[in-house]
Amino acid sequence: MTATTIILTLLLISGILYLVRKYSINQVEGSSMYPTFYSGQWILVKKSATLTVDNVYVFDSPLGIPCLKRLHYIAVSPTDGKLSLFFVGDNLEDSIDSRSFGFIDPSKVIGQVVKFKEEIRKWNL
Numbered sequence: 666m667t668a669t670t671i672i673l674t675l676l677l678i679s680g681i682l683y684l685v686r687k688y689s690i691n692q693v694e695g696s697s698m699y700p701t702f703y704s705g706q707w708i709l710v711k712k713s714a715t716l717t718v719d720n721v722y723v724f725d726s727p728l729g730i731p732c733l734k735r736l737h738y739i740a741v742s743p744t745d746g747k748l749s750l751f752f753v754g755d756n757l758e759d760s761i762d763s764r765s766f767g768f769i770d771p772s773k774v775i776g777q778v779v780k781f782k783e784e785i786r787k788w789n790l
Contacts, residue, residue: 687712689776691723691731697754697761698733702778708733714777716750721778724752727766731775734762750774 693706701721702708710723718736726732734752741748749768754760763769 688779691733693733696759697756698735699756699759701735701755702733708778709780710776711779712776714774716748716771716774722752723775723778724750724769725773725775726769728761732762733778734760737763740768 689710689712691708691710693702693704693708695704698721708723714720714722716722716736716739718739721733721735723731723733732752734754736750737753738751739748740751748771750771751763751768753762753764
């Protein structure tokens with residue numbers, strides 16, 4: 666092996682490790698986010714994300730499973746300034762969300778959906 670091959674291999678491995686730490690690929694289950702997302706669809710989730718109303722996030726729900734929902738409201742406690750997040754599914758009739766289980770602590774957010782639909786379908790996953 667030449668020094669160039671070793672360096673290129675190390676750079677490739679470093680790049681892959683960076684992507685694995687920063688992103689995850691998840692598959693949508695259920696119809697609570699239809700028509701934006703559909704069951705079986707692949708999504709790319711950025712693990713660290715700025716919380717912005719109307720963006721879609723994956724978070725650990727009180728139901729014990731990861732949930733994919735749209736951030737509808739950010740509440741700030743007047744006493745200590747603590748944030749609480751209110752998530753709602755796009756398919757209001759078929760979504761178990763903050764209307765059922767209440768506000769979510771920001772520490773429960775896994776990440777923000779950054780790519781979906783056609784972009785990931787092209788990856789042939």
